[in-house]
Amino acid sequence: MPSIHAFRMQLKPGVIDEYRRRHDEIWPELTALLTDSGIHDYSIFLDEETLTLFAVLKLADVNARDALPDHPVMKRWWDYMAPLMEVQADNRPVETPLPMIFHHA
Template sequence: MRNAFLLKLRPGCAEEYRRRHAAIWPDMLRALRNAGVADYTIWLDSRSGTLFAQRIVAAPERLDALRRDPVFQRWQESMAELLEPDPDGCGPSTVPLEELFHLD
């Protein structure tokens, strides 16, 4: 399964977001791999502060377990101050994207 989504950085947080991902916790990498995430890439549009993320998940049924993983929850909490929140206040605001074309 491949999916993509948008996130929005809070103004002035791009460098800190970059720094934290450059030093991502080994436990977080392990949690992603254990959940079947085979590839995860994030791009930044520095003009707008919008992040584009794409992930490839080999075992989509394991993503629910990732959301309950304490390491993942701690990572999400640590990143929350850098990202625009969802209107309901439950995590970062994410916009899922619809795939229209893929050259395989």
């Protein structure tokens, strides 16, 4: 049974339209990488007042999510998105985990 992971990220001011455009044109090799890594049903929501992004994804029991930071496609995506978001030194988005406190199936 897949697990659900949620986390928060932060956009920089004035980049909502560009962030949306880049995700509307997401690279096929990135979507394949996410799927092959066991990630599916991945959604990102935006609080326009605070520019906070809320991401929710399902992760297969057997997955390769921990290997994504070393993958060239993932690194290239993070470099591409870095000007739009709060990031770490390696351009990985700053992610704050959000613990689940309620779920209705």
